[in-house]
Amino acid sequence: MSDSKHGQSDQYKGWVYKWTNYIKGYQKRWFVLQNGLLSYYRNQAEMSHTCRGTINLANAFIHTEDSCSFVISNGGTQTFHLKASSEVERQRWVTALELAKNKAINLLESDDEDEETHTQPDKNELQNTIRTLSAKLEDLSTCNDLITKHGAALQKALGELEQIEAASEASAKFKSVNERATLFRITSNAMINACHDYLELAQTQGKRWQKLLQSEHEQKLRLEEMVEQLAKQHQSIEKQARKSLAHANHSSSGNTQGAEGSEDEEDDFFDAVDDHTEEFKVCLPPQTHKRTGSGISVDSIGETLGPTADNYDSSDTDSESRGAEAKVISHKHGHKRTHSRDQMLKEGGSSSMPSTPNSLTKVAHPGSKRQRRMLIPERPNYSINLWSIMKNCIGKELSKIPMPVNFSEPLSFLQRITEDFEYSECLMKAAQCTDSCEQLAYIAAFTISSYANTTARTGKPFNPLLGETFECDRRDDMGWRSFAEQVSHHPPILAMHTESKDRDWSSWQEFTMSSKFRGKYLQIIPLGIAHLLFPKTGNHYTWRKVTTTVHNIIVGKLWVDNHGEMDITNHHNGDNCHLKYSAYSYFARETPRKVTGVITDASGQARWVLQGTWDERVEAAKVIKTVESGKGKIVYETAEAKVMWQRRYPSKELEKCYFFTELAVQLNEIEEGVAPTDSRNRPDQRMMEEGRWDEANEKKVLLEEKQRTVRREREREASDAAANEAEYQGYEPKWFRKDIDPVTGNPAYVYTGEYWDCKEKGDWSRCPDIYL
Template sequence: MTDSKTMPSSDSYKGWLYKWTNYIKGYQKRWFVLQNGLLSYYRNQAEMAHTCRGTINLANAFIHTEDSCSFVISNGGTQTYHLKASSEVERQKWVTALELAKAKAIRMMESGISEDGDYVVFNFYKEKTDSEEDEDLISQPDKDELQNTLRTLGAKLEDLNTCNDLIVKHGAALQKSLSELEQLDNSTDTATRIKSVNERATLFRITSSAMINACSDFLDLAQTQGKRWQRLLQHEHEQRVRLEDMVEQIAKQQQNLEKQARKSLAAANLHSKIDTNDTEPKVEGSEEEEDDFFDALDIQHTEYQVALPHKPSMHKGLRRVGSDVSQISLDSLGAGYQRQDYDSSESDAEGDNEARVIATARKQSKTKMGQPGTPVRTRRANSLRKRRSAILERPNHTLNLWGIMKNCIGRDLSKIPMPVNFSEPLSMLQRLTEEFEYSEILDTAAACEDSCEQLAYVAAFTISAYATTSFRTGKPFNPLLGETYECDRRDDYGWRVISEQVSHHPPTAAMYAEGRDWALWQEFTMSSKFRGKYLAITPLGIAHLRFNKSGNHYTWRKVTTTVHNIIVGKLWVDNHGEMDIVNHTNGDLCHLKYSQYSYFSRETPRKVTGVVADRNGQTNWVLTGMWDEKIEGAKVLSCTTSSKGKPVFESGPSKVLWKKNPIPPGNEKMYNFTQLAVELNEMEPGVAPTDSRLRPDQRSMENQDWDGANKEKLKLEEKQRLARKRREAEAEQAASEGREYVPYEPAWFKKTKDQQTGNLIHMYTHEYWEAKEKQDWGRCLDIYL
């Protein structure tokens, strides 16, 4: 349907596509234009001169292909385009053009350069000369040109290798012929041998000439491109220096503004709080307190959007208007779903005062699994061991933040050598285990007979995993390759978990958890970028959940997490994006939307909305709430048609599917840990020698020895680096010797094809707990010092 008949060669592309508009009109034909990293659409080509119907910036967009002709473009926030091409070939052309445009837009955004080569940000601080503009125009890297140059150089190098092999071959044959010629006495044979020598000498001369020509071409090409690459490198270096200066200047300006704001606040409070008997009253909010501002204001609104998937039979918006029985109306523009006010002031101080049963369990004893829906306090009281309730308080260490961060802009988080000052004394494997704090939701879901109700509880469980992220800003330790973590909580929570770091680049963790009536496994890897003021973390792995009784198998991907105010201000975390939870057994689907915070948005911060639909697209449940408080669900009872021809749904009363546990007192001094987090790093006998509890740097940090922790961390990283180089050297040696090299393999997980998604995934081998009973740790690596 597009005008172009060839594959796109740049980020400029245009043509017809079908765009999903609403659930009444379905897909509509629209004219799309891709230019300068922006995708815009119009009703027809004539509208390009005066009316643009919508535009999405590809720099921050995600592009997903769904079937042979459909694909989705989303910026993780308010804009999502569900598009369909006329054929698979057209779809692939568009996806290729969009990926090229996205890569170029990201590159220009990171370097601060617009399409025409001018500085977008820096022109506010420095005027550029004509020579500098010409230099920028010359220095702009073109991806296709660089790729072609590299391919040409690679081809020339292959020619050189081929010529070298031929020279060696013909040289050996020529030498052999000369030796045979010297040993001949018969004149007849001598003439024949001389002819053979001449032929071989001719072949050797031709091959040598070809190699000389190839060397000359390679040298000319390298010299031609060398100066250009030097200018490109110099340009990138200058861009980075200017970016560092700009970010540092902005950080200083923001700090000065905050100080001025504190002074203004102090002056305002001075008039209302000054005591006539005091000559020097204490002023709250003064500079000595060094309080930081929380940029994300907790603004409450009465309505918020319910995001729905692209299937035509699923509903665009719902509005709750009743109490016991609710009317829910459809609006093609997206109606709001009225929520009840949540009382987050409830606390349960009695939980920390209740007595626990203190008993010593034998190491090989078999414990009874926890009952579904058992309250947290009761479960812990029934535990077979007394667990710690606190750790040492976090010391107040100062750090030159800017000196470390200025060299990290634009880099992957996993490749930044961060000191422990930014961390919390838990590894990423332990942080993944925290997701099972509200495992009673899965126990309740396992007992559900209705698959849609079960899916609603599963959705609530996935949301509960983000409950602690609103106030937990510490970075967990990056696990070492081969590091493991086990957590057996069958005596109180009813589950046990085993995790292992199965890959170092990219960093990937595999986890397997088993409860009484369910099993959950996932492969966690992520893409993270530091952008100066915020850090964006995008999980890439897929989580699986299977219930033993019903046999229902669910999968989902996690949403994006963004940490704000990295340089200046108080850190705060936002989770945003869309999540689809799919039941592969019967086709049920739950679509969740995590609303992204924005200064200019009327959306309630930390809001989550969603719907649960069956395989036919019929909505059965609606979900509303906040990912740091609680989630409620309401069952859809019936569907009627309004006077305007729009469907109206009736829902029953809502019920709480999940609610956050009270925060332990004094947790702000203990890295904002929950009670479960405090218990995760507690030493236990009989664990594997690669267990996270045994990490010397993590243990030193928990014991308040931060200087020692930083030293241990450097030693562990150097040891891991040497091990990686050793494996690379072994692989090169095996290749040179023509033998097969066996790469690194995890101890407790094996890479295999996922039956549900078709992707390769590390699956648990079900051998760890048996090895623990025998204390057979022969397969574990020596990763600690």
């Protein structure tokens, strides 16, 4: 039985059963909740030396499973499955956890507000303070003059009184002395009051100015360190560039003198009579591997290959490609040729790239029943120093950076995630495939296509308010509709559900992320899992997104890179697609934005290979034969490659409209009948789209303050519930519900299926009032 008990007012501790593994099941552990952190130990004696695990409740969510069980997760990297001894004990823990979470969130936001106040004081406030101090100083000077004057008069009167001998004259002089003494006393009191006011104001402002001075000093040191680091990196890059240039010149000279003796197979090129082939590198996962206790995949000789799909750390962007190198031979036209993938891309080029008609003179999709807008107001030319805002945010989460709309785009994250389905034709083709591996090739192309629009899109989407929603019904022209809701604020999580018009496929996902600003770049590491289901075959696919990095935050032109490794798994039959997004490097010989991949069946046999770039096109070829070369490389003989996805470039007019695509332009178009919480009804976002940025910034501050006020009210309710030992549920989403994902086993938000029915009825009674 749990021995939970209260310690201090902010502490709760006791025995709880924690799920360990399938062999040992639930094991009794000693849990301590304090200062917003939940830690556990094997026993109480371990509290002095060994902590087994800790979760920060400020970025976690709490889910109750049954009368005794509950789950605590921080978004994917840590999850505690716990069981109390009774329903009453479970409720006590949940109430204590919710209360501690609210306090931790409040403390974080208070610290952020204090830091923003200390580091970015209001100019008018400083001027008013200086004026007040100057006025107080003038009062002191006036009082000093009066005291000197009245003191001299009093001293003179007292001297005259001492010289009087007759009693009759002394009576008159006493009256004069009393009058002058009264004036001196009044002036002295005024002086004392003025001194007190000045001292109090000076002490109050002095403490604040001391913090400001300390903050400015620390910022100066950080900036000096950053500039020094940049200088060292610049020097290192120059050295590498010189070495690379010298090596390139030497290689060019060597190839000219002895091209026939070259041993670099990537640059080999020869003709033969029998066949026409093309050769390139792809990254392969190992065909046989085992998993360690930490979830790391290791091959038979013990070489670490990288995180598995179940325990994927997308921040490991510098890891080498997993598994062996492979080469692919594709048959074309009865001839044979071998060359590198880079050469093939150069030769293939973009000759088959479809031209984009003028967006001003056409409807977005010919099959649409409605005329949709093709442009939005151009982005105003507002100049603002990004570094002046970002310098105080180094190390913070992206969602906690107080960013004005000047660095945003007039779309929310709910709308931005909907853009993943711009190339939904890949899913339609996948639904028609009878071969599951070919279907997986189209799905891989679909996942890659979601990054195509990031090449020039450096604006940050609006962080959705808690309870904000977005619907997108494109059944009439694109064959699908989607719905998304911001279901959690700490940590920020949005849930989305999409379904095709003919119910051939459905997709759902949670999007949450870990993000840090590192000074030179901003890195976004997605943590959520995406699902895709084809009901007719039962094929159920999952994957995680790769890391996105925004470079040149300090100086230079912003640019975006997507990099990392992705595994797409078919949980129905064991098929898997391993993709590698190569990180961009100034000195790499690989094609920029390159993506390579291989599709294997449940036995590990390669079935398809993929190649391309995430900003242009993806090709796939079916593997016919596998051969091992003499240098330890694997050569795949394939059928002719076919294009699985190709990017549609937006028109030139949209370059001035935040580099939006046609779909992005239409996402924020005003539409009647949507929920009052829909992103299209958000006033600051609408003002920004219309070019009223000053008003948008003011409205954004008011909306965020309203959200904080509502959160404080929930915190008060949680405190009252804890004081009365009553049950407190906390915030619950309106269109999604917490449940356990049967595939991952982690808590997840599941769509209730009620939104579109409520829209048809016009019933928005459950929608919260989140806008002004």
